[in-house]
Amino acid sequence: MKAIVKKIYEKIAEQGYVTYDFFLPGLIIDALESGNGEHLAGWAQELIDKNIRTVNMLGCHDGIPLLDLKGILAEDRIQKLIDIIVSRGGYVKDLHGQKNIYYQVNATYFSALGEDERKMLLARALQIFMPGKPQIWYLDLFAGKNDYEAVKMAGPGGHKEINRTNLTTAQACSGLSKPIVKAATGVAAIPEFLPGVLGRKPDQK
Numbered sequence: 001m002k003a004i005v006k007k008i009y010e011k012i013a014e015q016g017y018v019t020y021d022f023f024l025p026g027l028i029i030d031a032l033e034s035g036n037g038e039h040l041a042g043w044a045q046e047l048i049d050k051n052i053r054t055v056n057m058l059g060c061h062d063g064i065p066l067l068d069l070k071g072i073l074a075e076d077r078i079q080k081l082i083d084i085i086v087s088r089g090g091y092v093k094d095l096h097g098q099k100n101i102y103y104q105v106n107a108t109y110f111s112a113l114g115e116d117e118r119k120m121l122l123a124r125a126l127q128i129f130m131p132g133k134p135q136i137w138y139l140d141l142f143a144g145k146n147d148y149e150a151v152k153m154a155g156p157g158g159h160k161e162i163n164r165t166n167l168t169t170a171q172a173c174s175g176l177s178k179p180i181v182k183a184a185t186g187v188a189a190i191p192e193f194l195p196g197v198l199g200r201k202p203d204q205k
Helices: 008-014 024-034 038-049 075-087 117-129 148-154 159-163 169-175 179-188
Strands: 019-021 054-056 091-095 098-106
Touching (some): 008 019, 024 038, 024 075, 024 117, 075 098, 148 159
Parallel strands (some): 019 054
Antiparallel strands (some): 091 098
């Protein structure tokens, strides 16, 4: 069932619980690729108006959830997002083995954005300034690229390994010196050092 239609997140919020914002990753990609942030802005406003508390993310240990966008974006617009990410090396994850019923597209967020550093930095800034508590997947932090070798080694059904690259200490240290990583970590630090900028108290990250 479509979460947006059933408004499950609203019911969770009404009980005082925090919910994961599974809409944000796809909405940011949609905004950056289409040049239109209307749906993203509308979702942000809904979170504020209805006092919905969330933990948000860009990439995660699974894929980029696009099924969740049904009800927010038109079907053809969602399909266009899928086509874009797949054209950049992503894999489609079908829902519980059902063919042609998409659930996730497996890719690193950086690769989903065409490995465009400007888009990645803007995506991180949008995440940080959105309502909710930001969560950052370690590979996103290092602007990780699709790991096709890991997918190959995992065999059939190993799509998720594309975004689960194991980094050595040396790779992590080297990655921290990349300009995109320095810039993104600086943006990510804003809630800690300037909570008032986001209209949050220090204990309301």
